[in-house]
Amino acid sequence: MxxxxxxxxxxxxxxxxxxxxxxxxxxxxxDDDVYCESWRFSVETNDAGYWSTIPARCVQFVQDYMTGDQYRYDSEVVAEDSVRFAKTVEISDSGSDGWVFDIDETLLSNLPYYQLYGFGSEPFDEESFDSWVDLAEAPALPASLSLYKELKQLGFKIFLLTGRSEYQRNVTEKNLLYAGFTNWERLILRGPSDQGKPAIIYKSEKRSDLQHEGYRIHGSSGDQWSDLLGFAVARRSFKLPNPMYYIS
Amino acid sequence: MxxxxxxxxxxxxxxxxxxxxxxxxxxxxxDDDVYCESWRFSVETNDAGYWSTIPARCVQFVQDYMTGDQYRYDSEVVAEDSVRFAKTVEISDSGSDGWVFDIDETLLSNLPYYQLYGFGSEPFDEESFDSWVDLAEAPALPASLSLYKELKQLGFKIFLLTGRSEYQRNVTEKNLLYAGFTNWERLILRGPSDQGKPAIIYKSEKRSDLQHEGYRIHGSSGDQWSDLLGFAVARRSFKLPNPMYYIS
CATH class of the missing domain: 1.20.5 (Single alpha-helices involved in coiled-coils or other helix-helix interfaces)
Known part of the structure; x- marks a missing residue:
């Protein structure tokens, strides 16, 4: 030859x-590291728009990120940003100062589930995910648990606004309590009329409802841009990291 | 002892x-690398809010990022995201399909200036920056130049919306041409009534004016969130990287 x-x-x-x-x-x-870093920039800034699964060549990159120091510390810095802002808010006596939290990958971590499903490299499987949710064993994101407690102490009313459905209310409450979250003001899940709506519309509508009830939404924390954008947005929005999946 | x-x-x-x-x-x-990575996540997602200078311990990190492959490739991926979206837009015959570009750190790179001023570790010095602008020698960001040409070819009207002032119109046009940008539809700079306004208000107002003229703003490209948020926002916004400074 x-x-x-x-x-x-x-x-x-x-x-x-x-x-x-x-x-x-x-x-x-x-090389893969430079490529995957850029891909992560693109998804975390929302430049990428819709995507369904992580790039095949970034599975190891996402695994290393999610299971290493960086993800934990990124979440930590977001919590610090949030507390710094929260401390500038003048809390009124009316009890109308609110903060909205998403749940999955914001208060609770589904990393134990995604470790079994290739860190987002496999198409989303509703059946196996719902079975995982039913276990009510998702751990807290430590930085978010600290933030949650600090916001309550500062006097914010806490609203939990999740894409999960009403039939998951009991397991969701059970999981939140198991993970250390207590005394939220309201847990809002998708009702029958919310099914099929894009998350960004559903969540905007629910924030709008809260505003019409008289709540001022100072801050909003979520791992998806659809938690934070749309209408009736919070005064400040805090994007948590999530390179595993995208919800529009 | x-x-x-x-x-x-x-x-x-x-x-x-x-x-x-x-x-x-x-x-x-x-360690510094993990800290500075998290800091960069926080500023690029807008979680950090206002900041004036980069953290002292991140000067080397920002220098390595800005002068290495990652920054160039991050910009490249943003341009690819933008083109992918642009190709889904149905361009009408009316000539009313627009795209808005910021200039500094979006079309033109002021990296040669910031290399002399510690990559954003020193407080902003208007005098020396304006002298640099007067030279009209800022190079194009290569990825944005390709994107610019491709958008024009697709039929978009290009609007340049910059925080620079009217008195800088001549040097700005000269610099854009020197860097390879041609045939924009309009170059919008701060007039007397725009002075002192936060960038996010000034830019929203100018986009709103364009919409009232009948333009549909499909895309918006900028390195600052104040280029992209506010009101009269584009259908899709594309955030370019910039860990050197923050404009509110």
């Missing part, structure tokens, strides 16, 4: 072992 | 040489 006929095979071998690929857009050779 | 009396000095030495500090919030020992 001549060197010339070996060349394509050598090239493939080189691409395979170095993990380098050629971007279709500008032909920059990019 | 006994070991006991040496202990505080040894401890200080250890903290100093390993770069570890203890977070005041949850007492996690964090």
């Amino acid at each position: 001549s060197m010339v006929s070996l060349l394509p095979i050598l090239l493939l071998y080189l691409i395979y072992t170095t993990g380098e690929v050629v971007s279709d857009h500008r032909k920059i050779r990019i | 006994s070991m006991v009396s040496l202990l505080p000095i040894l401890l200080l030495y250890l903290i100093y040489t390993t770069g570890e500090v203890v977070s005041d919030h949850r007492k996690i020992r964090i």
